[in-house]
Amino acid sequence: MFKHAIVRLPGSNFAQGLTTADLGVPRYDQVLQQHAGYCDALQACGLTLTTLDADTNHPDSTFVEDTAVLTARSAVLTRLGARSREGEVMAMRPILRGFFSTTVEIEAPGTLDGGDICEAEQHFFLGLSHRTNEDGARQLAAHLGREGYSSSVVDVRGMNNILHLKSGVSYIGDQTLVVMEEMADHEMFAEYALIPVGGEESYAANCIRVNERVLVAAGYPRLRDELVTRGFHPLELEMSEFQKMDGGLSCLSLRF
Ligand code: CIR
Numbered sequence: 001m002f003k004h005a006i007v008r009l010p011g012s013n014f015a016q017g018l019t020t021a022d023l024g025v026p027r028y029d030q031v032l033q034q035h036a037g038y039c040d041a042l043q044a045c046g047l048t049l050t051t052l053d054a055d056t057n058h059p060d061s062t063f064v065e066d067t068a069v070l071t072a073r074s075a076v077l078t079r080l081g082a083r084s085r086e087g088e089v090m091a092m093r094p095i096l097r098g099f100f101s102t103t104v105e106i107e108a109p110g111t112l113d114g115g116d117i118c119e120a121e122q123h124f125f126l127g128l129s130h131r132t133n134e135d136g137a138r139q140l141a142a143h144l145g146r147e148g149y150s151s152s153v154v155d156v157r158g159m160n161n162i163l164h165l166k167s168g169v170s171y172i173g174d175q176t177l178v179v180m181e182e183m184a185d186h187e188m189f190a191e192y193a194l195i196p197v198g199g200e201e202s203y204a205a206n207c208i209r210v211n212e213r214v215l216v217a218a219g220y221p222r223l224r225d226e227l228v229t230r231g232f233h234p235l236e237l238e239m240s241e242f243q244k245m246d247g248g249l250s251c252l253s254l255r256f
Helices: 028-044 087-099 134-146 199-205 221-229
Strands: 004-008 048-052 068-070 075-077 103-105 117-120 123-128 150-155 169-171 176-180 193-197 208-210 213-217 234-237
Touching: 004 028, 004 087, 028 048, 028 213, 028 234, 048 087, 068 087, 075 087, 087 103, 117 169, 123 134, 134 150, 169 208, 176 199, 193 199, 193 221, 199 213, 199 221, 213 221, 221 234
Parallel strands: 004 048, 075 103, 123 150, 176 193, 213 234
Antiparallel strands: 068 075, 117 123, 169 176, 208 213
16 A cells, blocks of 8 residues: 655646657646646545655656655665756655665666656566666666565667656556557566557556556546456546656656
């Protein structure tokens, strides 16, 4: 069960963040509205929120998930792969030290974005991407091993339609992964029940299990219905403005 989440309000220059999407410029009023809806949903799932002020020095800083990987015992502060985002970790460090007695850091030359790390209970999938390199993944694997977790590496560098591993795969509990069709036959996922999403629903592969609910992007009815069929309880959220900046549901919070 998660009890807590950290979020950061989007800054007025949110639209100046990094993006590869060709979906237009996000409207700030809608960004704030969708972010508020997301925060409400986390609270409705029983979480207490720590809401950080907007940081206009870092337009991507509302995507807090990338700054850390959290386990039951520790917080791993990452070393972000995009230069424009480097300062975001420094801002998160004192916040996480307030919650976790053990914090460790990914060191150079390692880079690692939290969006590349998919936790599936005792196992972690570590994505190699254009943000997370082998050294970063190796450092995290060693740390997780010391805490008794297993991990495996999934290379997504050849997939040009996703930014991070979790843009394409999400663990939603009950040994189930929601996964983009292109990745569904990956041997690493063979032991799991899979819910493949494809074509126009690919964006919805990034979803999060928060206690009894699965938060999913609104507008993807096939995935929503499949989740219901399999006994999950989806909660749909408008995400269009974050999608314009390559962001998904998971990236907007750190949950623990
Ligand atoms: C970036 O390119 O870094 C941001 N515009 C989006 C980050 C999304 N984070 C995530 O999927 N974990």
